[in-house]
Amino acid sequence: MFNVSRDYAPPLGVIAPFFKMGSFFYVTGIVFLFFMKSDFSHNDLNLLALVHWYLLGFVMMIIFGAMAQLIPVVMEVGHFGIDLYRLVWPFLAVGTFLMGIGFLVSPKVLPYGGLLVIVSISIFLYDTIMTLWHVKHISLTVKTVAVSSLFLSLGIFSGFMMALGIGEGLSINMDKWLNIHAMFVLGGYVTLTIMGLSIILLPMFGLSHGFDETPIKRAFWLMATGVSGYSIARFLGIDQWGELLSLSIIFLSVGFYLYQIMIIYRSRARKENDIWAKSMYFGYGSLASALILGMINVLVHSEQLLLAAGWFVIMGFFTFLITGHLYKIIPFLVWFERFSPLVGKEKVPMLHEMYPKKAAQYEFVFSSLGVVIGGFGLLLGDDTLFKTGISLMVVGGGCMFYSVRWMLNYK
Amino acid sequence: MCTITKDQVYKAISTVVDPEVGFNLVEMGLIYDAIIEESCNVKVVMTLSTRGCPLHQMIKQWVHEAVERIEGVGVVEVEVVWEPAWNISMADDNVKAALGGSGTMW
Numbered sequence: 443m444f445n446v447s448r449d450y451a452p453p454l455g456v457i458a459p460f461f462k463m464g465s466f467f468y469v470t471g472i473v474f475l476f477f478m479k480s481d482f483s484h485n486d487l488n489l490l491a492l493v494h495w496y497l498l499g500f501v502m503m504i505i506f507g508a509m510a511q512l513i514p515v516v517m518e519v520g521h522f523g524i525d526l527y528r529l530v531w532p533f534l535a536v537g538t539f540l541m542g543i544g545f546l547v548s549p550k551v552l553p554y555g556g557l558l559v560i561v562s563i564s565i566f567l568y569d570t571i572m573t574l575w576h577v578k579h580i581s582l583t584v585k586t587v588a589v590s591s592l593f594l595s596l597g598i599f600s601g602f603m604m605a606l607g608i609g610e611g612l613s614i615n616m617d618k619w620l621n622i623h624a625m626f627v628l629g630g631y632v633t634l635t636i637m638g639l640s641i642i643l644l645p646m647f648g649l650s651h652g653f654d655e656t657p658i659k660r661a662f663w664l665m666a667t668g669v670s671g672y673s674i675a676r677f678l679g680i681d682q683w684g685e686l687l688s689l690s691i692i693f694l695s696v697g698f699y700l701y702q703i704m705i706i707y708r709s710r711a712r713k714e715n716d717i718w719a720k721s722m723y724f725g726y727g728s729l730a731s732a733l734i735l736g737m738i739n740v741l742v743h744s745e746q747l748l749l750a751a752g753w754f755v756i757m758g759f760f761t762f763l764i765t766g767h768l769y770k771i772i773p774f775l776v777w778f779e780r781f782s783p784l785v786g787k788e789k790v791p792m793l794h795e796m797y798p799k800k801a802a803q804y805e806f807v808f809s810s811l812g813v814v815i816g817g818f819g820l821l822l823g824d825d826t827l828f829k830t831g832i833s834l835m836v837v838g839g840g841c842m843f844y845s846v847r848w849m850l851n852y853k
Numbered sequence: 854m855c856t857i858t859k860d861q862v863y864k865a866i867s868t869v870v871d872p873e874v875g876f877n878l879v880e881m882g883l884i885y886d887a888i889i890e891e892s893c894n895v896k897v898v899m900t901l902s903t904r905g906c907p908l909h910q911m912i913k914q915w916v917h918e919a920v921e922r923i924e925g926v927g928v929v930e931v932e933v934v935w936e937p938a939w940n941i942s943m944a945d946d947n948v949k950a951a952l953g954g955s956g957t958m959w
Contacts, residue, residue, distance in 0.1 A: 451907045451908070451911075511907065514907070515906070515907050518904060579904075642903075645903065646902075646903045646906075647873075649874075649902060649941055649952065651938065651939070651940040651941065652938075652940055711940075711941035711944075711949070711952050711953075712874070712952045713952065713953050714952070774873075774907065777872055778907070778908075778911075781872075782911055785869075785911075785915055786868070786915065786918060786919070790872070791872075792870075792872055792873075792875045793872050793873050794875070
């Protein structure tokens, strides 16, 4: 008998706090939406508080936790220092909390919150970059992890500059830096990371093989070019044509990406529509909706279109891709920790038995309806419709919170 | 003279189930060969449904242990290869049919 390496599956104790904290920030973030009106502007401080609470506390928290498991899977090497992740989530949680207070109550707190977030992300990046050095098989996903890490570094730097601007009065053009910061983080990090991971995870869970990967390669390079071009154009002040050209490249990238997803979907051997598959359908449907709204916005420049496009990207695409994968990742980690030692000795559960099917179903129905109705509320500037959507999402968020606890406590 | 047969080795490995899909490795078509030497040393050549599978080492160990349980077996070696790459056509018909699902959303 030889020892089993844990290189490819880190301990549950390291990762579980990310999912617990992430689901807490998710639910509280949606509740926070109740206090927003559907006619807010994209640089409203309340909105910025909510966006940071949601994106850092939920989206980044879950992505970092998931990366603790997925980095070895996609890079085919073990982590440089998996225990570093024990430091990532506390800094991120406290930093996000302080940033929320900074935006809402006391701007002086903002740089301190921002600093803690930088520390957290720097630790995460340190492990990622050091792990990259040991990679032998340079796949497209490895390239996306490398490039997205660079964009994340630029994103946190630009974010900290703005935190100093708001909290300490540093003289910078906030509107310019806000756009660059949002593009680096949302386009350069979150979207590129999702692109890179999905080319591994969707075929893995759907058992798709032998498909053409040309579209995802084009999508990756176009997104990296578009994000860089947009930021440079904004920085140099060549806003009009530079922004239009860069956004067109980004839209083209999203188009290629969606085409790749369709190719993977068509070639899958596993056709069951479980909670993961449904979440993927909704997430990619939301991305397609956001793409259409974004393209129209470039032509007619409407704040409502911009907000609705952002809504479908963040609440539809990012959120459903993340929550859908939680039903794969958490059962696996729990199974690996508690049941894998029992294989061959006694009957062990299958992974699909290790999530609460009804709660997951309720989460999907309430949350997806909420996103659609809330999105229409934003688009039409109808506050009642928007709040109706939020109400449904709160119920869905509660179900998700329950599901995460249920999965983590499965015995 | 070794009396262990390939069938015995495949039968032993068929007790190893992939927890994600719920089928054993043999019916999934993941076992490419079982080479049995005269000294009863056994080398299993297999693949996984995806590179970088988080259960990579563990599945290797399960196969190793399953083959070790065969009476009279010598040294067991498990080699994971990526060529030819696995695809669904290598799986048994019951696996293909079950994975095809009902296709309905609800």
